Amino acid sequence: MFLLETRQLMKHFGGIMAVNEISLSIEKGEILGMIGPNGSGKSTFVNLLTGIYTPDKGQTIFKNQDITTLPVHRITEIGIARTFQNLRVFQNISVMTNILIGRHAQIHNSLWEVYLRPLSAWKREKAAREKALEFLELAHLTDRRDELAKNLPYGEQRLLEICRALASEPELLLLDEPCAGMNPVEMDTLAEFIQRIKASGTTIFIIEHNMRFIMAVAERIVVLNMGKKFKEGSPLEIQSDRGVQSIYLGEEEDV
């Protein structure tokens, strides 16, 4: 059973076909990887899924619902969370508050309750804080809860961004190059973290440039090239595929 499916999703910027008729499905419970050379349309694809861009053509189906034109915040509410390639934690805010903001859609206090029933609103806040601690615990960030996000080392900021996404209790988690800028030790921590997220029942979609990492973590991999789906298969199949090797080799020859 697929959790999310795209049908001929297409997006161009001026003359550039950033995403060209990509159809793929993400199965419930799996870790799906996506690789491709720079500029092949991976981030644009995630931006289409999360409503940041509206596709020129095509459809996105999530849990049997057409979400193609839903606004960004609605897509989060129905269960898709994400991180950004260029890290977007709230820098000047504490780690704890970052998580609480991530939990926005799960805290159901209305304005009326905030003003007129402050006690019950406060109880929900307290529950949200306790829940937030659970997410921080997952990434071993509990001790850091009162620090400003910008004071965390880079690797921990990356983990925090994932925790913040998890705080909305998504069914599908989209990670755009989570390893970027990490050292090998941090990468191992991340790989272990991702396995724990999967074990909790969340479906994961990872874009990643680091081959060693993606081959170890993903169960299935989609390869993009110049906005098109180039290949799809198990890590072993992708690794040994001549075509895939050539698009990456081609890239290296260019450099």
Added chain:
Amino acid sequence: MPKISKKSAVKFNVISHLAVIAGLAVLPFIIENPYYLGITNLILIYTILCMGLNLILGYTGLLSLGHAAFYGLGGYATAILMTRYGFSFLPALIISGLLALIFGMLLGVPTRKVRGDYFCLLTIAFGEIFRLVAQAWIPFTGGAMGIVGIPIPRIFSWTIRSETDFYYLGLILVVFTYLSLVLLTASRFGRAFVAIREDELAASVMGINTPAYKILAFSIGSFYAGLAGSYLAVYQTTITPSSFRLDESCLMIIMVIVGGMGSLLAPISGVIIMTLATEAFRSLADYRMLIIGVIMVTVLLFRPQGLFGTAAFKD
């Protein structure tokens, strides 16, 4: 690092709060001199205005240069309701706040998706339109002469007449403003505002309906300006368009920036410094803005986040 126990910290907190409350309650008996009490009342008015503006500017990151117009809306609403329609003060006060809130929404809806600099321009335009209407619609607003003879306000059996009475009325409004903002900013709404200020796109990805929350912050912040305007009307017993010019909006922004954005009480320090400075240099009318500007630049040179602020202007 030695840690203060939680219990004694709470105790200290309670004691310091009680001390502040007691100090504020007896202040008129310490100041006595009605001129200085008048300045204190001015500080109370600007505190209400700047706490509201801080929600818009310091928390949500929206640069509104129309705050004086919402202040004026409240002032005119109270003046007209009390002089022409025989309203008593309390309902006039509430209607004034709500009117500012509604106008905040009306202005917020078309501007919810425009970029920050356009939003700023639109609030300037709104402020100017308000002032021109107040000046030109003579039968309704009294034109440049404004509205005079606003009745002495009464709340139940309390007649508010002396500077001391107005001090307590202002204090009640400040406390109301503060407590209601504490509730709001400690909730998911307050966090959403801060998230929008920090990174609007990331905020929307957190499930925050950013256009709606911007309208909310803007209209709630404007609500307090309406209350302040209502207070001004009964305090001065007259209301004229010249109290609500663009430089009044600028002064409030400077107060918030100097005091510090993004924490509830920080703007008060800016309010006190700037009100005292404007009073001290009242005789130098032409140079007043210059002196205010110098103070602001000096403070920001040494503390970009303002005296007690947590958020600085983004680079």
